[in-house]
Amino acid sequence: MVDKPAPRRVTIIDVARHAQVSTTAVSKVLRNAYGASPAMRAKVQQAIAELGYRPSAAARGLRGQTYTIGVMIPELRNLFFADILDGITAQLAGTDYQVLIAPGCNGEKAEARVIDAMIDRSMDGLVLIAPVSAKTRLIEVARRVPTVVVGRHGSSPAYDSVADDDVAGAALVVDHLADLGHRRIAHIEHHETDRVRLAEMPNARRADGYREAMRRRGLAGFIDIASTSYTHDGGYRGAKELLSRAPRPTAIFAGADVVALGALEAIAEAGLSVPGDISVAGYDNSALASFGPISLTSVDQDGRQMGADAARLLVDRIADRDRRPVQVQLSPTLAVRRTTAAVSLE
Amino acid sequence: MVDKPAPRRVTIIDVARHAQVSTTAVSKVLRNAYGASPAMRAKVQQAIAELGYRPSAAARGLRGQTYTIGVMIPELRNLFFADILDGITAQLAGTDYQVLIAPGCNGEKAEARVIDAMIDRSMDGLVLIAPVSAKTRLIEVARRVPTVVVGRHGSSPAYDSVADDDVAGAALVVDHLADLGHRRIAHIEHHETDRVRLAEMPNARRADGYREAMRRRGLAGFIDIASTSYTHDGGYRGAKELLSRAPRPTAIFAGADVVALGALEAIAEAGLSVPGDISVAGYDNSALASFGPISLTSVDQDGRQMGADAARLLVDRIADRDRRPVQVQLSPTLAVRRTTAAVSLE
Numbered sequence: 001m002v003d004k005p006a007p008r009r010v011t012i013i014d015v016a017r018h019a020q021v022s023t024t025a026v027s028k029v030l031r032n033a034y035g036a037s038p039a040m041r042a043k044v045q046q047a048i049a050e051l052g053y054r055p056s057a058a059a060r061g062l063r064g065q066t067y068t069i070g071v072m073i074p075e076l077r078n079l080f081f082a083d084i085l086d087g088i089t090a091q092l093a094g095t096d097y098q099v100l101i102a103p104g105c106n107g108e109k110a111e112a113r114v115i116d117a118m119i120d121r122s123m124d125g126l127v128l129i130a131p132v133s134a135k136t137r138l139i140e141v142a143r144r145v146p147t148v149v150v151g152r153h154g155s156s157p158a159y160d161s162v163a164d165d166d167v168a169g170a171a172l173v174v175d176h177l178a179d180l181g182h183r184r185i186a187h188i189e190h191h192e193t194d195r196v197r198l199a200e201m202p203n204a205r206r207a208d209g210y211r212e213a214m215r216r217r218g219l220a221g222f223i224d225i226a227s228t229s230y231t232h233d234g235g236y237r238g239a240k241e242l243l244s245r246a247p248r249p250t251a252i253f254a255g256a257d258v259v260a261l262g263a264l265e266a267i268a269e270a271g272l273s274v275p276g277d278i279s280v281a282g283y284d285n286s287a288l289a290s291f292g293p294i295s296l297t298s299v300d301q302d303g304r305q306m307g308a309d310a311a312r313l314l315v316d317r318i319a320d321r322d323r324r325p326v327q328v329q330l331s332p333t334l335a336v337r338r339t340t341a342a343v344s345l346e
Numbered sequence: 347m348v349d350k351p352a353p354r355r356v357t358i359i360d361v362a363r364h365a366q367v368s369t370t371a372v373s374k375v376l377r378n379a380y381g382a383s384p385a386m387r388a389k390v391q392q393a394i395a396e397l398g399y400r401p402s403a404a405a406r407g408l409r410g411q412t413y414t415i416g417v418m419i420p421e422l423r424n425l426f427f428a429d430i431l432d433g434i435t436a437q438l439a440g441t442d443y444q445v446l447i448a449p450g451c452n453g454e455k456a457e458a459r460v461i462d463a464m465i466d467r468s469m470d471g472l473v474l475i476a477p478v479s480a481k482t483r484l485i486e487v488a489r490r491v492p493t494v495v496v497g498r499h500g501s502s503p504a505y506d507s508v509a510d511d512d513v514a515g516a517a518l519v520v521d522h523l524a525d526l527g528h529r530r531i532a533h534i535e536h537h538e539t540d541r542v543r544l545a546e547m548p549n550a551r552r553a554d555g556y557r558e559a560m561r562r563r564g565l566a567g568f569i570d571i572a573s574t575s576y577t578h579d580g581g582y583r584g585a586k587e588l589l590s591r592a593p594r595p596t597a598i599f600a601g602a603d604v605v606a607l608g609a610l611e612a613i614a615e616a617g618l619s620v621p622g623d624i625s626v627a628g629y630d631n632s633a634l635a636s637f638g639p640i641s642l643t644s645v646d647q648d649g650r651q652m653g654a655d656a657a658r659l660l661v662d663r664i665a666d667r668d669r670r671p672v673q674v675q676l677s678p679t680l681a682v683r684r685t686t687a688a689v690s691l692e
Contacts, residue, residue: 119400293639
């Protein structure tokens with residue numbers, strides 16, 4: 001084969017000529033407008049099929065919907081987000097919507113760039129997963145384009161939201177460990193200082209839930225937190241810090257599975273065994289938690305369901321931008337596996 | 347706050363009025379066209395900043411570039427693809443290009459849908475990672491929009507490609523295991539029957555490399571392949587099958603890290619230890635391979651570098667669509683870790 005220039009794009013004029021109808025008629029069929037007879041519709045659709053005509057999304061964008069939904073995820077390495085994406089795409093299967101994903105990188109500046117890019121590209125709606133951006137900014141975005149926020153608490157006058165009951169999830173872990181006889185139950189949290197984020201972000205709610213449950217179980221004196229980040233490295237550093245304290249904890253509740261993996265690494269390096277010397281629990285019940293050689297006890301917040309609910313809310317909001325915002329909160333469960341066991345000696 | 351309709355979009359007319367220049371002048375500045383004086387440019391840019399004007403990407407799409415690059419990845423759960431994406435975004439940092447990702451789900455139909463959606467949205471260029479679509483189809487796509495294919499071998503008259511030397515990578519594993527005294531080295535491959543894909547897909551090249559290296563080491567009689575898929579489940583099933591054969595292998599070369607993890611799970615279930623009873627090696631050196639408790643010996647194909655090369659080639663091709671196609675092939679290395687050791691008894 002020889003290099004040749006790209007073939008000329010088939011246009012609406014070609015379709016009209018081929019179907020022997022007017023371009024206005026083709027346009028009506030394309031827009032599903034009134035006034036196109038079934039016979040006309042059939043003729044145009046046949047011409048479209050025969051010529052391989054694809055209406056330009058840019059052109060469609062100028063006159064209405066682009067059938068594009070932008071999903072901003074914090075990062076690509078946390079497998080829990082893949083569960084949410086599965087739920088979104090499953091819910092949209094069979095519709096004309098195409099999902100396009102971009103990472104927000106857990107930073108306000110990067111998130112602003114991604115969100116602006118999605119608005120620039122006339123996306124019909126946005127799903128923002130655990131965004132760290134200021135709430136005023138999120139509301140501003142939602143006033144411009146239908147938006148659903150996943151994994152962030154608090155009500156909003158402009159966007160719908162789907163979140164897991166993170167306080168209840170943390171309590172499931174503390175109760176499980178306390179029932180196993182643990183008292184020195186430590187927690188690795190994602191460091192947070194912003195006032196609004198402290199009220200709304202799942203990480204902050206989990207730390208609150210941990211403290212509340214410890215108090216409720218009469219373990220207030222054993223509250224012990226390492227404040228790092230929800231990353232593998234954050235878990236590694238957090239566990240190292242906790243292990244260096246005397247007396248060291250007999251159990252660690254990591255705020256996310258990816259954090260628990262980092263903690264497991266630090267514990268192995270310190271020559272300690274799990275769960276013999278120390279129990280570890282995570283949060284998200286991501287694919288890794290159930291992986292046999294890891295077998296991590298973890299809170300299941302059903303990412304697929306969260307994603308499906310988010311997609312459903314978004315499609316409803318695209319159809320009716322003035323509907324009242326909805327907050328969906330799901331109840332977590334605990335998947336108990338091999339990394340947690342009864343306390344041996346204190 | 348009270349619900350109110352979305353604010354009216356700031357238009358080029360508003361910018362012209364605010365800057366007290368003509369809309370033609372604003373348009374020139376936006377297009378970086380000749381004939382806009384530095385003073386004019388400054389005035390317009392100030393008005394743009396003050397009004398928060400953002401040119402509609404749909405409108406830009408009609409008159410030229412959309413500054414959007416579509417990246418199709420096979421799936422979101424293989425962490426190696428995150429390395430490639432890191433390389434792509436790092437290479438594009440500081441440019442106007444926005445990367446948007448969609449999963450192709452390892453199927454021709456799903457890939458067709460994603461690629462069509464990206465072309466419909468007037469993306470400036472595509473990076474297709476390990477696509478399974480027919481080669482004629484990939485060439486057709488590349489004739490319409492600048493395209494770089496990552497992780498697929500074979501030359502093309504239309505697209506650039508970046509791949510790892512998979513035959514050499516497989517040989518690194520076989521040589522490492524043979525040097526440790528293993529002879530019964532088995533392989534788990536991704537099942538493939540299509541003639542073109544057998545020549546071009548990394549999985550098929552790795553299986554070829556395995557067979558070649560076994561023969562070169564005088565181990566042709568020990569060639570033993572389980573043909574499943576490059577997924578966690580494929581690794582699990584493949585290892586179960588290999589372990590049921592008598593005599594069972596002393597080492598398993600899994601074609602991808604995600605496959606190796608499934609194999610580790612099956613081996614643990616069978617009550618065997620790694621590397622005491624059986625050695626395991628993977629391919630990709632993804633984040634999981636270096637994770638302490640797993641510590642998987644794996645072939646490193648440097649996904650970041652592959653992604654960076656792909657982005658560089660794509661930007662070059664967008665600038666000059668008629669340049670000759672380039673094939674970049676990278677040399678892999680072996681990261682030796684704790685899952686491989688000298689053979690004990692046969």
